[in-house]
Amino acid sequence: MTIEQQLQEAITRQGTIHLTLVDPDSQSPEEAADIARGATAGGTTAILVGGSVGVGGRGLECTVQEIKGSTKVPTIIFPSDVGSVSIAADAIFFLCLLNSRNVAYLSTNQALGAVFIKRYGVEPLPVAYIIVEPGGTVGWIGDARLVPRNKPEIAAAYALAGKYMGMRWIYLEAGSGVSDTVPPVMVKAAKAAIDDTKLIVGGGIRTDKQAALLAQAGADVIVTGTAIEEDADIENKIASFVRAIQH
Ligand code: 1GP
Numbered sequence: 001m002t003i004e005q006q007l008q009e010a011i012t013r014q015g016t017i018h019l020t021l022v023d024p025d026s027q028s029p030e031e032a033a034d035i036a037r038g039a040t041a042g043g044t045t046a047i048l049v050g051g052s053v054g055v056g057g058r059g060l061e062c063t064v065q066e067i068k069g070s071t072k073v074p075t076i077i078f079p080s081d082v083g084s085v086s087i088a089a090d091a092i093f094f095l096c097l098l099n100s101r102n103v104a105y106l107s108t109n110q111a112l113g114a115v116f117i118k119r120y121g122v123e124p125l126p127v128a129y130i131i132v133e134p135g136g137t138v139g140w141i142g143d144a145r146l147v148p149r150n151k152p153e154i155a156a157a158y159a160l161a162g163k164y165m166g167m168r169w170i171y172l173e174a175g176s177g178v179s180d181t182v183p184p185v186m187v188k189a190a191k192a193a194i195d196d197t198k199l200i201v202g203g204g205i206r207t208d209k210q211a212a213l214l215a216q217a218g219a220d221v222i223v224t225g226t227a228i229e230e231d232a233d234i235e236n237k238i239a240s241f242v243r244a245i246q247h
Contacts, residue, residue, distance in 0.1 A: 097131065
């Protein structure tokens, strides 16, 4: 079974699934492996590895290898550009940043990375990436024309465009560590537009309540990173997210 099929199946089983984001720039590879171990015990479905700044090279490869040695769930690259691709990973979010002004994030990095991931057998998952205010670091680096928080219909239009371009996953991103998540009403509008295409939501999710509201609004996948970095009891923190979003 492909990684994509595994995720799809987990969504069918659990309603909404949780993915844990590990930023290789935030800790040592061994500490990253501890996070992955705790997250797996807590019931996360996969580990995403990525970050906007300082990700690449040997540090990234070592982090992916340590994580892979510590968990049975898939390890998926969440890239910022072609430099953050690891050949040790199981799969990669093959992102197109739909609301970027910069062709590098629309197709150039993708062209440079495609040959590489084919050669090393990393499974690509086609993801339309849409950045919403406040957008955080990724909004700035990705040169995104941020979707205004009070314009759910714009997010829905981008989400539908992503679906019609053939992406099987649509990702609404508010930015890592930001103070406000994507508004639930925006998630609801995007999900209504794309029907059975899967919707991923991340950025600023710190509490079970926030995660539950986003799941109820239509998120198929909830991503958290910062909340886990900030909590000493990773297993329990993830377990409570997983409980909150199941339906
Ligand atoms: C993934 O960028 C997010 O979409 C992660 O955000 O670090 O705020 O959980 P947090």
